[in-house]
Amino acid sequence: MSTKALWAGRVLSGLAILFLLFDGLIKLPPLEIVTTTSKEMGLPATESFARFLGIVTLACTALYAWPRTALLGAVLLTGLFGGAIATHLRIGSPLFSHTLFGVYLGVVVWGGLWLRDERVRRVMPFLSR
Secondary structure (H helix, E strand, O other): OHHHHHHHHHHHHHHHHHHHHHHHOOOOOOOOOHHHHHHHHOOOOHHHHHHHHHHHHHHHHHHEEEHHHHHHHHHHHHHHHHHHOOOOOOOOOEEEEEHOHHHHHHHHHHHHHHHHHHHHHOOOOOOOO
């Protein structure tokens, strides 16, 4: 892969990491918007549940950010996104803005990893050589 592709992967991964850090960190205090939204989504609106989700998000993000464990982090984040998608489907959220947001984020996470990690390109060879 070219240097441009490598940097594109780093930028995509960096954007995903920044978003996920923000998402995880706002759940630690937790902010009122977090518990309010949890209640609207039919999830427990407790501080302990919000903190649990924040810790899981931050742990998966840390694994994704570290090159040696990035693949494991991407797999775990994909599971987290799947849960978010299922929750939005269950409550009838708008499709393109809410329900599919986990898909969009997953594409960014996996696209960034694919561009920056040769091992992932070997397993998922989208380009012919």
